[in-house]
Amino acid sequence: MGFDITRTHYYSSPMAPPTKIPLIKIHDLMVKTRLLEERLIKIYKSGEGFFWIGGPGQEAFDVPLGLQIKKGEGLNFDWLHLHYRSTPVVVAMGLEMIDGVRMMKNVASDTSSHGRNFCNHYAISKWNVAPISSPIEVQYSMAMGTAWAQKREKSKGITIVTGGDAGTAEGDFASCLIWASRPGRELPMLILVEDNHWGISTPFEGQHGEKNIADRAKAFGIKTNIVDGNDVVKSWEAIEEALDYVRTERKPFFLQASVSRLYGHSSASGANFVKEEKDCLPIFEAKLLKEKILTKEQIASVYEKYNKESMEALDQARSEPAPTAESIWDFVYADNENADWKKF
Amino acid sequence: MANFAQAIRMALHYGEEHLGLKDIFGQDVGPPLGGVFTATQGLKTTWNTPLDERGIIGMAMGLALAKSRCVAEIQFCDYIFNTIDLLKIVGNTCWASYGQFSMPMTVMTPVGSGIRGSIYHSHSFDAWATRLPGWKIVMPSNPLDAYGLMLAALKEPNPVLYLKPKALLRVRGEELIPGEPSDEKELRSMIDAPLGDRSKWKPRWPKLEEYIVPIGSGKIVREGDQATVVSYGRLLPVCKQAADQLGSEGHNVEVVDMRSLYPYDWQMIKKSIQKTRRVIFVAEDTEVTSFGEHLSRRTMEELFYELDARPRVLAGKNLPGIGLNPVLEEATVPQLENVLHEIRELVAEVP
Numbered sequence: 001m002g003f004d005i006t007r008t009h010y011y012s013s014p015m016a017p018p019t020k021i022p023l024i025k026i027h028d029l030m031v032k033t034r035l036l037e038e039r040l041i042k043i044y045k046s047g048e049g050f051f052w053i054g055g056p057g058q059e060a061f062d063v064p065l066g067l068q069i070k071k072g073e074g075l076n077f078d079w080l081h082l083h084y085r086s087t088p089v090v091v092a093m094g095l096e097m098i099d100g101v102r103m104m105k106n107v108a109s110d111t112s113s114h115g116r117n118f119c120n121h122y123a124i125s126k127w128n129v130a131p132i133s134s135p136i137e138v139q140y141s142m143a144m145g146t147a148w149a150q151k152r153e154k155s156k157g158i159t160i161v162t163g164g165d166a167g168t169a170e171g172d173f174a175s176c177l178i179w180a181s182r183p184g185r186e187l188p189m190l191i192l193v194e195d196n197h198w199g200i201s202t203p204f205e206g207q208h209g210e211k212n213i214a215d216r217a218k219a220f221g222i223k224t225n226i227v228d229g230n231d232v233v234k235s236w237e238a239i240e241e242a243l244d245y246v247r248t249e250r251k252p253f254f255l256q257a258s259v260s261r262l263y264g265h266s267s268a269s270g271a272n273f274v275k276e277e278k279d280c281l282p283i284f285e286a287k288l289l290k291e292k293i294l295t296k297e298q299i300a301s302v303y304e305k306y307n308k309e310s311m312e313a314l315d316q317a318r319s320e321p322a323p324t325a326e327s328i329w330d331f332v333y334a335d336n337e338n339a340d341w342k343k344f
Numbered sequence: 345m346a347n348f349a350q351a352i353r354m355a356l357h358y359g360e361e362h363l364g365l366k367d368i369f370g371q372d373v374g375p376p377l378g379g380v381f382t383a384t385q386g387l388k389t390t391w392n393t394p395l396d397e398r399g400i401i402g403m404a405m406g407l408a409l410a411k412s413r414c415v416a417e418i419q420f421c422d423y424i425f426n427t428i429d430l431l432k433i434v435g436n437t438c439w440a441s442y443g444q445f446s447m448p449m450t451v452m453t454p455v456g457s458g459i460r461g462s463i464y465h466s467h468s469f470d471a472w473a474t475r476l477p478g479w480k481i482v483m484p485s486n487p488l489d490a491y492g493l494m495l496a497a498l499k500e501p502n503p504v505l506y507l508k509p510k511a512l513l514r515v516r517g518e519e520l521i522p523g524e525p526s527d528e529k530e531l532r533s534m535i536d537a538p539l540g541d542r543s544k545w546k547p548r549w550p551k552l553e554e555y556i557v558p559i560g561s562g563k564i565v566r567e568g569d570q571a572t573v574v575s576y577g578r579l580l581p582v583c584k585q586a587a588d589q590l591g592s593e594g595h596n597v598e599v600v601d602m603r604s605l606y607p608y609d610w611q612m613i614k615k616s617i618q619k620t621r622r623v624i625f626v627a628e629d630t631e632v633t634s635f636g637e638h639l640s641r642r643t644m645e646e647l648f649y650e651l652d653a654r655p656r657v658l659a660g661k662n663l664p665g666i667g668l669n670p671v672l673e674e675a676t677v678p679q680l681e682n683v684l685h686e687i688r689e690l691v692a693e694v695p
């Protein structure tokens with residue numbers, strides 16, 4: 001009999017009420033997204049890719065988030081306004097390694113951007129994953145629109161937006177809090193901030209006087225919570241509670257998660273492992289071993305599986321063609337209408 | 345005849361009834377005011393927003409991603425500048441996602457001078473707008489086109505920036521909008537909100553018909569064979585007036601209303617220039633790297649050997665603002681006498 005990675009486990013304090021958390025599946029996906037990111041970094045370092053930025057260190061929060069998304073297209077499903085560190089979310093939703101590698105290799109088969117955008121800037125219309133763009137925090141103002149459409153149409157879906165702590169200094173974050181909490185027009189939004197404590201090289205403390213970012217949401221009457229985003233179970237439970245509130249009450253919920261930034265800001269800062277940061281993966285694995293949920297051999301086999309898959313994905317992407325020069329004019333407009341003034 | 349603001353209002357009503365328009369929003373766009381220029385009075389899907397331009401554009405972007413048709417207003421284009429990176433994202437979303445996400449949204453904003461609007465109610469945005477690839481940019485010069493271009497915008501799968509020449513918003517048209525009552529007093533009584541308490545007022549909309557001005561199509565508003573004047577928006581009627589006046593001096597000048605700045609009707613412009621062999625481009629926005637310069641460059645590159653005179657660009661002075669005193673405003677933005685002067689020079693130039 002093979003090991004059933006989809007079965008649920010009762011994990012937490014033995015005294016706590018049982019919650020269904022698919023711990024083995026979470027671990028599997030955490031390893032998958034971590035090894036995908038490490039493969040992307042290797043691609044950059046070997047000169048086969050141009051730039052890396054991503055989310056190693058956010059797996060313990062983002063994988064539980066991705067697994068609790070109501071995935072699909074249209075207003076009856078959740079809309080996601082993510083950022084370039086959200087790779088674990090989309091991996092948990094079903095993104096395959098090859099999709100991430102193709103984007104890193106900017107080949108024509110990159111389904112998010114056809115070789116146009118940086119790695120981890122996903123755009124997935126079939127899952128309501130809005131295009132991720134490099135400008136910081138713009139997703140917070142865009143998210144208001146999908147949430148408003150969902151509220152107006154009384155749809156079943158909600159909107160989820162996430163970004164980093166440094167970017168909360170941008171006006172779009174304030175816009176989100178204001179527009180999401182207008183009396184009588186509250187928006188069904190889960191507003192997340194994943195606090196890695198850094199804005200490139202600048203630590204949070206020197207730039208922010210507020211004790212917690214969540215305090216800003218409280219000022220607008222928004223229900224809030226703060227969670228240790230390096231703890232899988234606490235993250236799952238906090239996300240579950242927040243999602244349940246937004247889905248039921250059709251009002252915003254603000255959740256702040258402390259996470260790590262394990263490979264620095266991006267390849268521009270070296271993309272080297274930062275030993276001083278807390279790493280959620282070995283922490284989680286120690287608990288899985290202690291609780292006898294997984295054995296060392298089983299954990300090793302997960303790494304082996306995804307190492308192999310990441311190498312195969314790279315081999316595959318290497319063999320695929322680059323976009324053509326002529327393709328630069330594709331989809332400036334919808335339906336590929338001509339946008340070249342020389343042809344007007 | 346409807347005025348410009350009434351034409352926009354009627355187009356938006358048509359959009360609500362027939363084109364799936366679900367949200368019209370912006371600062372003071374909803375009741376009781378219905379827009380500072382009354383262009384959104386009485387409409388059923390209007391609502392007021394916080395005083396937050398980035399929020400307004402962000403809201404429109406999200407609605408567009410969700411394929412929910414909307415019109416967002418920035419109250420004056422002078423206040424759109426803090427949204428410029430969002431406008432850039434709007435323009436690149438379809439392209440960056442390789443066609444996965446189109447952005448069917450319309451942003452309308454009053455532009456230009458002519459109301460003694462001082463430094464922050466006189467700006468133009470056409471030159472800036474045409475540097476936002478991925479958008480379609482329109483700027484009507486009369487109520488009928490205002491109606492037809494709005495309906496075209498509401499059918500577009502792409503983002504449309506709808507520039508409203510604020511000095512023309514009270515100007516009445518010369519052609520009836522299909523379905524509009526011919527008596528303007530009757531129209532006013534039907535769709536203009538009363539002064540004072542409006543809480544119980546409801547408009548009585550005329551039975552409007554579809555009328556589309558295709559985006560990208562210009563219009564020859566005056567035929568001539570001695571020179572071509574290309575303009576749009578507020579200065580179009582000024583150019584027409586200048587051409588009419590010059591007609592009495594024996595000059596036969598053709599006037600082209602671009603109506604759309606991007607995509608633009610090059611074939612119409614080109615044909616006219618080939619006929620008259622002389623051209624001037626007239627607009628309000630500041631002259632350095634203006635849209636007229638692009639058109640002038642294209643004229644030089646494609647039609648150089650067919651010209652009898654050097655192409656001209658008449659545009660706003662390259663200044664950081666437009667001063668309040670009428671002397672200052674009129675010295676900054678092209679006036680009738682400037683247009684007349686330039687056209688006279690153009691037609692008089694000996695090759």
